[in-house]
Amino acid sequence: MLENNNIPDHFYRISIKALILDEQKRFLLALEDKGLWELPGGGLDYDEEPSDCVRREIAEEMGIEVTFVSDRPSYFVKSLSHNGRWNISNVIYETKLKDLNFKPSNECVELRYFTKEEALKEKLFPNVLEFIKVYNPDNH
Template sequence: MANQIPDCFYRVSVKALICDKQNRFLLVKEDNGFWELPGGGLDFGESPRDGLKREIWEEMKLNVTSISAQPSHFFTIKNHNNIFIANAMYEVQLESLNFQPTSECVEIRFFSSADVYKELKVYPNVLAFAKLFEKEPLGSSS
Protein backbone atom coordinates (compact mmCIF):
# COMPACT_ATOMS: atom_id res chain seq x y z
CA MET A 1 0.00 0.00 0.00
CA ALA A 2 1.40 3.40 -0.98
CA ASN A 3 1.93 6.01 1.70
CA GLN A 4 -0.93 8.47 1.83
CA ILE A 5 0.50 11.83 2.82
CA PRO A 6 -2.08 14.49 3.77
CA ASP A 7 -2.09 17.70 1.74
CA CYS A 8 -1.06 19.68 4.83
CA PHE A 9 2.38 17.98 4.91
CA TYR A 10 5.27 19.50 2.97
CA ARG A 11 8.71 18.25 2.04
CA VAL A 12 11.16 21.03 2.91
CA SER A 13 13.50 22.02 0.09
CA VAL A 14 16.37 24.47 0.46
CA LYS A 15 17.36 26.22 -2.74
CA ALA A 16 20.31 28.44 -3.59
CA LEU A 17 19.70 31.86 -5.07
CA ILE A 18 22.92 32.58 -6.94
CA CYS A 19 22.75 35.75 -9.02
CA ASP A 20 25.06 37.35 -11.55
CA LYS A 21 25.70 41.09 -12.01
CA GLN A 22 22.61 41.37 -14.26
CA ASN A 23 20.46 39.98 -11.40
CA ARG A 24 19.76 36.75 -13.28
CA PHE A 25 19.58 33.57 -11.21
CA LEU A 26 21.46 30.32 -11.69
CA LEU A 27 19.70 27.15 -12.79
CA VAL A 28 21.15 23.67 -13.22
CA LYS A 29 20.22 21.36 -16.07
CA GLU A 30 19.65 17.75 -15.00
CA ASP A 31 20.53 14.79 -17.22
CA ASN A 32 16.83 14.48 -18.16
CA GLY A 33 17.02 17.91 -19.84
CA PHE A 34 14.99 19.79 -17.22
CA TRP A 35 16.23 22.98 -15.57
CA GLU A 36 16.07 23.17 -11.76
CA LEU A 37 17.03 25.52 -8.95
CA PRO A 38 20.26 24.42 -7.21
CA GLY A 39 19.60 22.66 -3.91
CA GLY A 40 17.20 20.03 -2.73
CA GLY A 41 15.43 18.26 0.09
CA LEU A 42 16.45 18.91 3.65
CA ASP A 43 17.44 15.77 5.53
CA PHE A 44 15.98 15.12 8.97
CA GLY A 45 17.90 17.04 11.63
CA GLU A 46 19.92 18.98 9.06
CA SER A 47 20.18 22.77 9.20
CA PRO A 48 19.19 24.66 6.03
CA ARG A 49 22.73 25.98 5.62
CA ASP A 50 24.29 22.52 5.98
CA GLY A 51 21.68 21.12 3.59
CA LEU A 52 22.53 23.72 0.95
CA LYS A 53 26.25 23.06 1.24
CA ARG A 54 25.65 19.32 0.90
CA GLU A 55 23.25 19.67 -2.05
CA ILE A 56 25.49 22.06 -3.98
CA TRP A 57 28.46 19.74 -3.47
CA GLU A 58 26.44 16.67 -4.53
CA GLU A 59 25.00 18.41 -7.60
CA MET A 60 27.93 20.48 -8.86
CA LYS A 61 31.00 19.66 -6.71
CA LEU A 62 31.25 23.37 -5.83
CA ASN A 63 32.23 24.97 -2.54
CA VAL A 64 29.93 27.51 -0.89
CA THR A 65 31.60 30.63 0.51
CA SER A 66 28.53 32.26 2.07
CA ILE A 67 24.84 31.65 2.73
CA SER A 68 22.39 34.30 3.94
CA ALA A 69 21.19 33.91 7.52
CA GLN A 70 17.53 33.93 6.45
CA PRO A 71 15.71 32.95 3.26
CA SER A 72 15.22 35.75 0.74
CA HIS A 73 12.14 34.06 -0.77
CA PHE A 74 9.72 31.35 0.35
CA PHE A 75 6.99 29.60 -1.61
CA THR A 76 5.03 26.37 -1.65
CA ILE A 77 4.04 24.31 -4.67
CA LYS A 78 2.98 20.84 -5.71
CA ASN A 79 5.96 19.46 -7.63
CA HIS A 80 6.13 17.35 -10.78
CA ASN A 81 5.72 14.20 -8.62
CA ASN A 82 2.51 15.57 -7.04
CA ILE A 83 4.25 16.16 -3.70
CA PHE A 84 3.78 19.39 -1.78
CA ILE A 85 7.11 21.18 -1.38
CA ALA A 86 8.00 24.16 0.83
CA ASN A 87 10.87 25.98 -0.90
CA ALA A 88 13.17 28.25 1.11
CA MET A 89 15.50 30.27 -1.12
CA TYR A 90 18.80 31.41 0.44
CA GLU A 91 21.23 33.83 -1.16
CA VAL A 92 24.42 31.87 -1.80
CA GLN A 93 27.88 32.74 -3.04
CA LEU A 94 30.21 30.14 -4.52
CA GLU A 95 33.97 29.88 -4.61
CA SER A 96 33.74 29.48 -8.42
CA LEU A 97 31.39 28.35 -11.17
CA ASN A 98 33.77 25.61 -12.37
CA PHE A 99 31.32 22.78 -11.74
CA GLN A 100 31.88 19.08 -12.34
CA PRO A 101 29.00 17.46 -14.25
CA THR A 102 26.83 14.94 -12.39
CA SER A 103 23.44 13.38 -13.16
CA GLU A 104 21.87 16.25 -11.22
CA CYS A 105 23.81 18.92 -13.11
CA VAL A 106 25.09 18.60 -16.67
CA GLU A 107 25.00 22.35 -17.40
CA ILE A 108 24.59 25.62 -15.53
CA ARG A 109 23.26 28.92 -16.85
CA PHE A 110 21.95 32.23 -15.54
CA PHE A 111 18.34 33.05 -16.39
CA SER A 112 16.08 36.06 -16.09
CA SER A 113 12.41 35.44 -15.34
CA ALA A 114 11.64 36.15 -19.01
CA ASP A 115 14.21 33.54 -20.06
CA VAL A 116 12.52 30.93 -17.84
CA TYR A 117 9.14 31.55 -19.48
CA LYS A 118 10.67 30.80 -22.89
CA GLU A 119 12.31 27.54 -21.74
CA LEU A 120 10.05 24.52 -22.26
CA LYS A 121 11.79 22.12 -19.89
CA VAL A 122 11.66 23.63 -16.40
CA TYR A 123 10.19 22.17 -13.24
CA PRO A 124 7.05 23.80 -11.76
CA ASN A 125 9.03 25.28 -8.85
CA VAL A 126 11.30 27.13 -11.31
CA LEU A 127 8.27 28.76 -12.96
CA ALA A 128 6.82 29.63 -9.55
CA PHE A 129 10.12 31.14 -8.43
CA ALA A 130 10.52 33.13 -11.67
CA LYS A 131 7.12 34.75 -11.06
CA LEU A 132 8.04 35.53 -7.45
CA PHE A 133 11.50 36.85 -8.40
CA GLU A 134 9.94 39.09 -11.04
CA LYS A 135 7.90 40.77 -8.28
CA GLU A 136 10.61 40.65 -5.58
CA PRO A 137 14.10 40.62 -7.14
CA LEU A 138 17.21 40.86 -5.02
CA GLY A 139 17.83 44.34 -3.76
CA SER A 140 14.12 45.28 -3.68
CA SER A 141 12.69 46.47 -0.41
CA SER A 142 9.83 44.39 0.94
Protein backbone atom coordinates in the same frame (compact mmCIF):
# COMPACT_ATOMS: atom_id res chain seq x y z
CA MET B 1 12.48 8.93 5.16
CA LEU B 2 10.55 6.00 3.80
CA GLU B 3 12.38 3.46 1.67
CA ASN B 4 12.05 3.52 -2.12
CA ASN B 5 10.66 7.08 -2.05
CA ASN B 6 7.22 5.79 -1.01
CA ILE B 7 6.16 9.19 0.24
CA PRO B 8 2.52 9.51 1.33
CA ASP B 9 0.34 11.77 -0.84
CA HIS B 10 -0.28 14.22 2.03
CA PHE B 11 3.44 14.56 2.73
CA TYR B 12 5.16 17.98 2.52
CA ARG B 13 8.83 17.90 1.58
CA ILE B 14 11.04 20.81 2.65
CA SER B 15 13.50 21.77 -0.04
CA ILE B 16 16.29 24.28 0.53
CA LYS B 17 17.25 26.12 -2.64
CA ALA B 18 20.09 28.48 -3.52
CA LEU B 19 19.52 31.87 -5.13
CA ILE B 20 22.82 32.51 -6.90
CA LEU B 21 22.96 35.82 -8.77
CA ASP B 22 25.41 37.31 -11.22
CA GLU B 23 26.22 41.02 -11.60
CA GLN B 24 23.13 41.56 -13.80
CA LYS B 25 20.86 39.97 -11.12
CA ARG B 26 20.24 36.92 -13.31
CA PHE B 27 19.69 33.72 -11.30
CA LEU B 28 21.54 30.45 -11.75
CA LEU B 29 19.65 27.32 -12.78
CA ALA B 30 20.93 23.76 -13.16
CA LEU B 31 19.77 21.53 -16.00
CA GLU B 32 19.01 18.02 -14.76
CA ASP B 33 19.32 14.99 -17.01
CA LYS B 34 15.49 14.84 -17.08
CA GLY B 35 15.67 17.96 -19.29
CA LEU B 36 14.22 20.36 -16.70
CA TRP B 37 15.89 23.44 -15.22
CA GLU B 38 15.98 23.68 -11.42
CA LEU B 39 17.27 25.98 -8.69
CA PRO B 40 20.36 24.41 -7.07
CA GLY B 41 19.70 22.69 -3.75
CA GLY B 42 17.55 19.87 -2.47
CA GLY B 43 15.75 18.15 0.35
CA LEU B 44 16.39 19.12 3.96
CA ASP B 45 17.48 16.10 5.99
CA TYR B 46 16.21 15.44 9.50
CA ASP B 47 17.94 17.71 12.06
CA GLU B 48 19.93 19.52 9.34
CA GLU B 49 20.46 23.28 9.27
CA PRO B 50 19.33 24.99 6.02
CA SER B 51 22.80 26.43 5.36
CA ASP B 52 24.33 22.96 5.77
CA CYS B 53 21.72 21.56 3.38
CA VAL B 54 22.60 24.10 0.66
CA ARG B 55 26.32 23.38 1.07
CA ARG B 56 25.79 19.59 1.02
CA GLU B 57 23.42 19.54 -1.95
CA ILE B 58 25.60 21.81 -4.11
CA ALA B 59 28.70 19.78 -3.23
CA GLU B 60 26.91 16.48 -4.01
CA GLU B 61 25.18 17.60 -7.21
CA MET B 62 27.79 19.96 -8.66
CA GLY B 63 31.05 19.49 -6.78
CA ILE B 64 31.22 23.24 -6.05
CA GLU B 65 32.14 24.88 -2.76
CA VAL B 66 29.62 27.31 -1.24
CA THR B 67 31.27 30.40 0.28
CA PHE B 68 28.16 32.16 1.65
CA VAL B 69 24.57 31.37 2.64
CA SER B 70 22.36 34.19 3.94
CA ASP B 71 21.07 33.95 7.52
CA ARG B 72 17.46 34.38 6.40
CA PRO B 73 15.58 33.09 3.38
CA SER B 74 14.89 35.48 0.52
CA TYR B 75 11.84 33.62 -0.82
CA PHE B 76 9.39 30.89 0.15
CA VAL B 77 7.35 29.18 -2.54
CA LYS B 78 5.28 26.04 -2.50
CA SER B 79 4.89 23.77 -5.47
CA LEU B 80 4.08 20.24 -6.49
CA SER B 81 6.82 17.79 -7.31
CA HIS B 82 7.57 17.46 -11.03
CA ASN B 83 5.40 14.31 -11.12
CA GLY B 84 2.60 16.05 -9.17
CA ARG B 85 2.65 13.45 -6.39
CA TRP B 86 3.51 15.54 -3.33
CA ASN B 87 3.77 19.11 -2.09
CA ILE B 88 7.12 20.81 -1.69
CA SER B 89 7.87 23.83 0.46
CA ASN B 90 10.84 25.59 -1.16
CA VAL B 91 12.87 27.86 1.10
CA ILE B 92 15.29 29.92 -1.01
CA TYR B 93 18.48 31.43 0.44
CA GLU B 94 20.81 33.87 -1.28
CA THR B 95 24.05 31.95 -1.80
CA LYS B 96 27.51 32.55 -3.24
CA LEU B 97 29.82 29.97 -4.82
CA LYS B 98 33.60 29.74 -4.97
CA ASP B 99 33.40 29.30 -8.76
CA LEU B 100 31.25 27.68 -11.45
CA ASN B 101 33.65 24.82 -12.23
CA PHE B 102 31.13 22.04 -11.72
CA LYS B 103 31.36 18.28 -12.09
CA PRO B 104 28.48 17.07 -14.28
CA SER B 105 26.07 14.61 -12.65
CA ASN B 106 22.55 13.37 -13.37
CA GLU B 107 21.28 16.29 -11.28
CA CYS B 108 23.43 18.90 -13.04
CA VAL B 109 24.47 18.56 -16.67
CA GLU B 110 24.64 22.31 -17.32
CA LEU B 111 24.60 25.59 -15.37
CA ARG B 112 23.30 28.85 -16.80
CA TYR B 113 22.22 32.30 -15.58
CA PHE B 114 18.74 33.45 -16.63
CA THR B 115 16.53 36.49 -16.51
CA LYS B 116 12.89 35.77 -15.69
CA GLU B 117 11.97 36.17 -19.36
CA GLU B 118 14.74 33.86 -20.57
CA ALA B 119 13.86 31.16 -18.04
CA LEU B 120 10.20 31.14 -19.06
CA LYS B 121 11.26 29.94 -22.53
CA GLU B 122 12.74 26.75 -21.03
CA LYS B 123 11.33 23.57 -19.46
CA LEU B 124 11.27 24.31 -15.73
CA PHE B 125 10.50 22.43 -12.54
CA PRO B 126 7.21 23.70 -11.02
CA ASN B 127 9.04 25.39 -8.13
CA VAL B 128 11.06 27.52 -10.56
CA LEU B 129 7.83 28.77 -12.15
CA GLU B 130 6.56 29.74 -8.70
CA PHE B 131 9.88 31.42 -7.86
CA ILE B 132 9.77 33.47 -11.08
CA LYS B 133 6.37 34.87 -10.06
CA VAL B 134 7.85 36.43 -6.91
CA TYR B 135 11.48 37.12 -7.86
CA ASN B 136 12.29 40.83 -7.89
CA PRO B 137 15.87 41.64 -8.96
CA ASP B 138 15.55 45.12 -7.43
CA ASN B 139 15.50 43.51 -3.96
CA HIS B 140 19.07 42.21 -4.33
